[in-house]
Amino acid sequence: xxxxxxxxxxxxxxxxxxxxxxxxxxxxxxxxxxxxxxxxxxxxxxxxxxxxxxxxxxxxxxxxxxxxxxxxxxxxxxxxxxxxxxxxxxxxxxxxxxxxxxxxxxxxxxxxxxx
Amino acid sequence: xxxxxxxxxxxxxxxxxxxxxxxxxxxxxxxxxxxxxxxxxxxxxxxxxxxxxxxxxxxxxxxxxxxxxxxxxxxxxxxxxxxxxxxxxxxxxxxxxxxxxxxxxxxxxxxxx
Numbered sequence: 001x002x003x004x005x006x007x008x009x010x011x012x013x014x015x016x017x018x019x020x021x022x023x024x025x026x027x028x029x030x031x032x033x034x035x036x037x038x039x040x041x042x043x044x045x046x047x048x049x050x051x052x053x054x055x056x057x058x059x060x061x062x063x064x065x066x067x068x069x070x071x072x073x074x075x076x077x078x079x080x081x082x083x084x085x086x087x088x089x090x091x092x093x094x095x096x097x098x099x100x101x102x103x104x105x106x107x108x109x110x111x112x113x114x115x
Numbered sequence: 116x117x118x119x120x121x122x123x124x125x126x127x128x129x130x131x132x133x134x135x136x137x138x139x140x141x142x143x144x145x146x147x148x149x150x151x152x153x154x155x156x157x158x159x160x161x162x163x164x165x166x167x168x169x170x171x172x173x174x175x176x177x178x179x180x181x182x183x184x185x186x187x188x189x190x191x192x193x194x195x196x197x198x199x200x201x202x203x204x205x206x207x208x209x210x211x212x213x214x215x216x217x218x219x220x221x222x223x224x225x226x227x228x
Contacts, residue, residue, distance in 0.1 A: 034215065043204060044218040093158060095216070103147065103208075104216065108158035 002028045004096045006107035013084055013114055021079045021110045023094030029074035030096035034104060035067075038091040050077055084114040117142045119219035121205055127225040128195055136190040136222045138205030143186050145209035149216070150179050150190050153202045163190070167209070195226045 003026040013019045023033055031052050036044040048064075050056040050071035058064045068080040077096075081088055091111050097104035118141045128134055138148075147166050151159040163172045163179040165188070171180040178191040192199060205219035 036218075043220050046215065046217070049215060091156075103149065103161075103164060106159045106161075111156065 002026075002096070002105040004030075004094065004105045004107040006092075006094060006110050008110060009108065010111040011113070013112070015085055015114055016083055018080055018082045019084055019112060021081075021092055021094075021112070023077045023079070023096065023107050025075050025096040025105070028096075029098055030077070031074065031098040032096070032104070033071055033077040034095045034097075035069060035077075035079050036093045036095070038093065038109075044093060047079075081112065084112070086114045088112065089114045117145075117207060117209070117217040119205055119207055119217050121203075121219040121222050123222060124220065125223045125225075127227060129227050130195060130197060132195050132226075133191070133193050134195055134224070136192070136203050136205075136224070138188040138190070138219050140186045140188075140205075140207050140217075140219075142209070143183050145183060145207045147208055148179075148181055148188050149206045149208075150177075150188075151204040151206060153204060153221075155202075159204070162203075192224075195224075197226045197228045200224055200226050 005024045007022045033050050035047045038044045047062045048056045048058045050069050052071050052074050056069035071077040093109040095104040095106045120139050122137045149164045150162045165172045165181045176193040181188045202221045202223045204221050206216045208216045
């Protein structure tokens with residue numbers, strides 16, 4: 001199956017700083033990437049959908065100025081959490097797909113802890 | 116808006132038992148349904164994928180069924196093992212695009228040796 005990687009797998013940052021998470025499709029060109037987050041003991045919630053070369057579409061309640069998504073190439077999307085707060089501590093997972101794929105493939109996730 | 120609910124939220128069974136996990140969704144216009152496994156602090160492992168035109172899928176001790184018209188799916192685990200302990204997530208795609216996935220609330224399974 002298709003492989004999606006994320007980097008870093010875990011990160012600790014101080015409150016007020018920004019942190020970037022990368023999502024890469026290793027063996028296919030991803031025209032669409034999705035970003036999810038999972039708070040402790042909760043299920044995954046879609047944050048935004050990004051299409052290569054276009055602005056991301058954010059779900060209701062997700063601040064687009066706080067969670068910056070860039071999908072500049074067919075193999076890389078980045079999520080930048082700006083001015084991170086402790087309540088942003090969460091597990092962030094991306095998935096990637098391309099037109100014609102019947103499923104999207106998920107990355108292993110990135111655990112963010114903001115102190 | 117699609118909503119996916121899983122029952123029970125938690126389940127504890129002795130090793131060797133057969134068990135059923137339930138998933139229900141509100142919008143039957145789905146493209147496919149997937150069952151995932153998530154170990155604590157880890158990512159997702161895809162277990163089974165059922166297309167909207169299919170009724171069930173099997174993989175080893177796992178069998179998933181889909182009744183799209185009633186908005187339900189079940190995951191059957193035969194002869195449960197301690198290694199099956201994990202959280203099981205049901206996810207549907209279709210509303211808003213076939214690649215966009217809505218996850219269920221999850222069932223946390225513990226298999227006691």
